[in-house]
Amino acid sequence: MEYIIETNKVSKTFNGKKILDEISLKVKQGSVYGFLGNNGAGKSTTIRILLGLLKVDRGDVTIFGDKIAISNATYKQHIGCIIDSPVLYEHLNAAEFLQLTRLLKNLPKTEISRVLEIVGLADNKKLIISNYSLGMKQRLAIANSLMGQPRLLILDEPTNGLDPQGIIDVRNLLKNLPEQDNCTVFLSSHLLDEVEKIATDVGAIQQGKMIFQQSLSELINDALGCLSLEITEPKLALDLLVSKGFSLDIQSNSQITITNIEKQHCPSVHQLLINNNIEIFQSRYQARSLEQCFQKFNQQVN
Numbered sequence: 348m349e350y351i352i353e354t355n356k357v358s359k360t361f362n363g364k365k366i367l368d369e370i371s372l373k374v375k376q377g378s379v380y381g382f383l384g385n386n387g388a389g390k391s392t393t394i395r396i397l398l399g400l401l402k403v404d405r406g407d408v409t410i411f412g413d414k415i416a417i418s419n420a421t422y423k424q425h426i427g428c429i430i431d432s433p434v435l436y437e438h439l440n441a442a443e444f445l446q447l448t449r450l451l452k453n454l455p456k457t458e459i460s461r462v463l464e465i466v467g468l469a470d471n472k473k474l475i476i477s478n479y480s481l482g483m484k485q486r487l488a489i490a491n492s493l494m495g496q497p498r499l500l501i502l503d504e505p506t507n508g509l510d511p512q513g514i515i516d517v518r519n520l521l522k523n524l525p526e527q528d529n530c531t532v533f534l535s536s537h538l539l540d541e542v543e544k545i546a547t548d549v550g551a552i553q554q555g556k557m558i559f560q561q562s563l564s565e566l567i568n569d570a571l572g573c574l575s576l577e578i579t580e581p582k583l584a585l586d587l588l589v590s591k592g593f594s595l596d597i598q599s600n601s602q603i604t605i606t607n608i609e610k611q612h613c614p615s616v617h618q619l620l621i622n623n624n625i626e627i628f629q630s631r632y633q634a635r636s637l638e639q640c641f642q643k644f645n646q647q648v649n
């Protein structure tokens with residue numbers, strides 16, 4: 348099974364308004380999949396459908412290789428999730444709180460120390476949860492969702508409301524989970540910088556429609572970047588490069604920037620300049636960020 352989650356043209360309407368319009372997700376096993384979209388785009392609605400909390404109007408959802416059905420919820424035993432704000436019993440300490448989940452799920456005692464170790468809270472397990480920082484609470488909620496070693500973790504905006512240190516802690520935790528706990532992570536977010544640091548794969552929805560879905564590295568590499576060059580003879584270089592169809596700016600009498608160029612075309616630009624006796628002192632290629640890619644696709648839709 349290549350995909351842990353696969354949805355096929357899932358559509359959902361609320362009060363006559365189409366909220367999800369033929370959403371087809373493909374989430375690879377062992378990936379950290381960042382599900383992007385602005386406020387109100389339909390991320391939480393999609394997550395509620397994946398978790399069987401909402402029925403689709405049209406389309407189908409396959410998780411762990413089987414189509415999900417309201418009548419058969421066994422697939423949920425292998426999913427850990429946090430939707431909305433995590434509910435923690437704050438008068439308990441972490442070990443006591445996780446003990447409740449352990450008993451409910453009938454898991455071995457070792458499971459508590461295993462998940463506390465993963466989220467880096469082993470040293471704080473006796474501290475009352477109300478004394479935890481927001482980031483520690485979020486990590487505890489993730490520990491709770493990892494009880495029983497789920498194959499899939501679904502998180503709706505996991506870094507929402509956290510301070511910079513909390514964001515870093517949760518980021519490091521989520522990034523390492525596939526390898527550390529053999530678990531696929533599906534997380535929604537509108538924080539593009541954050542997703543760029545965590546995800547291996549990304550998909551985005553805008554007004555209920557998928558606007559892209561790709562591995563992060565392919566998305567960034569396929570997007571056209573900028574090549575900044577420090578050279579002799581910038582005017583001659585400009586003429587040469589324009590004649591080859593490049594668009595570019597002259598910044599100073601030694602600096603030019605080629606906008607919208609694929610990375611693999613940079614060596615031929617260098618060669619062209621050298622062949623024309625133009626000396627290159629510095630050359631720097633800057634790839635697009637996830638944010639720039641998102642904006643580009645967004646503009647295409649609007």
Ligand SMILES: Nc1ncnc2c1ncn2[C@@H]1O[C@H](COP(=O)(O)OP(=O)(O)OP(=O)(O)O)[C@@H](O)[C@H]1O
Pocket residue numbers: 361362366384385386387388389390391392393537
């Ligand atoms: N139960 C419901 N009844 C009616 N409309 C709903 C319901 N649930 C969601 N919506 C609408 O569906 C749209 C998508 O909402 P959703 O919560 O999925 O967005 P989101 O991408 O998670 O946004 P955010 O980033 O703000 O969390 C919104 O316009 C919302 O008002």
Ligand SMILES: [Mg+2]
Pocket residue numbers: 390391392503
């Ligand atoms: Mg939401």
